[in-house]
Amino acid sequence: MNQVHGDEVLLVDEPGPAPTEQVPTADALVTATVGLGLMVRVADCLPVLLADTGSGVVGAVHAGRAGVALGVVTRAVERMREQGAGELHAWVGPHVCGRCYEVPEQMREEVAAVVPQTWAETSWGTPALDLGAGVRAQLSALGVGLTEVGRCTLEDPALHSHRRDAAASGRMAGLVWTS
Ligand SMILES: [Zn+2]
Incomplete structure (x- = not known):
């Protein structure tokens, strides 16, 4: 997908276009759909992978500052439940941690006004x-179980970080599918 820090959730049932073509935003x-892999690409933002092994409904979410404030993870969980997902579990991959992600005071106030735990x-x-x-708070409010990879992208040189490497930064991919 073409990620734009929004809250659009796309329901898909077939492979996307070739990488050289326009992918959906x-x-x-x-x-x-069994066997259809979903991918999210990140460097400091949160890759959130969701699955319900009972119904086979899976999801992949790109959650950065704007997405967390907009509730993109919540939107995705709601969409998955519309598709029949019941007992959901989430895996949150490496991202920039709260001790490293410096923002202007006003930005902290704006985001924390919507999601206080941030x-x-x-x-x-x-x-x-x-x-x-x-x-974590958004998933907990939805009753979604959580497994978290507690590594910070900014602190760990083995991981890609846009904050650290700017335009030279690569991206990490999170993938989820059922088989
Ligand atoms: Zn950190």
Whole structure:
């Protein structure tokens, strides 16, 4: 998908176009089609993969600052439940942590006004956002189980970080499918 930090959830049932062609714009993909893999690409944002092994409905979500504030993870879970998902589990991959993700004071206030759990301070005492805490709260409110990979993209040189490497940063991919 062409990720734009929005809250659009796209329900798909067939492979997307070739990478050289225009891919659909969305920040979450949901499918109930067996064998159809969904991919999210990230470098500091949260890759959130969702699955219900009972119904076979899976989802992949790109959740950055704007997406967390817009509730894109919640939108995806709601869409999955419309498709018959029951007992959902989420895997949240590596992302920039709340001790590293420095933002202007006003931005912290704006996001925390919508998702209070995101309010954070950097390890050097300046305003920050903890997007992981925000997504944990959103998933918990929906009764979704969670497995989290607790590595910080900014601190771990083995991971891609847009904050650290700017335009030179690569992307990591999160994939989910049923077989
Ligand atoms: Zn960190």
